[in-house]
Amino acid sequence: MAQHDYNIDDQNGFDFLVDLNNALSAIATNNAGSSEPNTTFAHMLWFDTNNDLMKVRNEANSTWVIVAKKDGSGWTPYRQGTALGTASVQPDDRYVHRTNNLSDLGSATTARANLGVRVIDAPGTAPLFACRAWVSFNGTGTVAIIGSGNVSSITDNGVGDYTVNFATYMTDDDYCVVGTCDETRSIVASILMCEESNVDNTTILIKNDGAQPEDANRASVAIFR
Amino acid sequence: MLNKRIIYQNDTGGVAIIIPADCGLTIEQIADKDVPTGKPYKIVDAADIPTDRQWRAEWTVDEADLTDGVGA
Numbered sequence: 001m002a003q004h005d006y007n008i009d010d011q012n013g014f015d016f017l018v019d020l021n022n023a024l025s026a027i028a029t030n031n032a033g034s035s036e037p038n039t040t041f042a043h044m045l046w047f048d049t050n051n052d053l054m055k056v057r058n059e060a061n062s063t064w065v066i067v068a069k070k071d072g073s074g075w076t077p078y079r080q081g082t083a084l085g086t087a088s089v090q091p092d093d094r095y096v097h098r099t100n101n102l103s104d105l106g107s108a109t110t111a112r113a114n115l116g117v118r119v120i121d122a123p124g125t126a127p128l129f130a131c132r133a134w135v136s137f138n139g140t141g142t143v144a145i146i147g148s149g150n151v152s153s154i155t156d157n158g159v160g161d162y163t164v165n166f167a168t169y170m171t172d173d174d175y176c177v178v179g180t181c182d183e184t185r186s187i188v189a190s191i192l193m194c195e196e197s198n199v200d201n202t203t204i205l206i207k208n209d210g211a212q213p214e215d216a217n218r219a220s221v222a223i224f225r
Numbered sequence: 226m227l228n229k230r231i232i233y234q235n236d237t238g239g240v241a242i243i244i245p246a247d248c249g250l251t252i253e254q255i256a257d258k259d260v261p262t263g264k265p266y267k268i269v270d271a272a273d274i275p276t277d278r279q280w281r282a283e284w285t286v287d288e289a290d291l292t293d294g295v296g297a
Contacts, residue, residue, distance in 0.1 A: 137244070140278065141276045142271055142272075142274065143242070143274075144227075144244060144271070145227075145244055145245075145247075148247070148248070150248075151246045151248065152245070152248045152250055152255050152258060153231075153243045153244055153248075153255050154243070154244050154246070155243050155244075155259065156242040156243075157235060157239075158239060158281055159281045159282060165243075165255075165258070167249075167250070201259075215278055215281075
């Protein structure tokens with residue numbers, strides 16, 4: 001700890017050496033002392049050992065501005081005279097909806113889970129294409145939809161003849177229609193075929209192995225694009 | 226809504242029956258959207274539709290009864 005007025009007096013050689021070393025010591029210790037230096041300069045540093053505060057002189061050399069506080073073996077930074085705290089003591093209530101920390105971003109699985117992102121875990125580099133609409137329905141008795149996605153309705157046009165109406169339309173009619181159906185009423189073998197494709201709907205036919213329309217107990221259709 | 230059906234007359238004089246999906250639209254919105262443009266329709270209970278489909282191709286409907294709206 002040392003302070004100096006940063007004015008080397010006209011003096012003999014030994015006193016000059018002592019004076020110079022005192023000035024260098026003051027620089028090396030950031031003018032540390034329990035009271036402020038007698039002579040101050042703009043932007044001068046002063047470590048206030050009485051309060052463990054690092055201060056800097058303002059540009060007008062009119063006052064001291066606290067920049068940090070020595071806190072044990074660490075430092076607490078200040079901004080505009082107010083302590084900013086440390087990362088270790090910041091309240092976590094702003095992030096209560098997260099159960100993990102930012103450090104978990106290093107784990108793709110944990111990060112996705114924290115963000116609520118669900119992804120398809122598909123191996124390889126081949127591109128993925130999504131199902132844009134699907135429906136499963138029973139075609140006998142009271143025709144009814146069992147489950148669906150992006151389908152507003154199905155139209156029962158007749159025996160084995162159904163139109164799937166999309167809730168949100170496709171961009172074009174180049175999509176792929178995939179379907180299955182279980183055995184028809186009277187014939188074990190059955191086939192589901194696409195009759196017509198439009199941006200707003202697609203019509204499928206279910207036929208038996210005699211190429212005659214048949215209702216299926218259950219039919220499923222998926223649209224890929 | 227899922228126990229409702231929308232019926233209209235198809236181009237060959239038969240009956241087309243729309244079965245609504247649980248998609249967030251009302252039965253009226255589905256009718257406006259999925260009934261072909263200009264076709265009058267009627268919203269009926271699903272229980273009113275015959276379950277025996279043996280003669281499905283023979284089902285008919287009087288167009289005068291289709292009074293609930295017209296496909297948009």
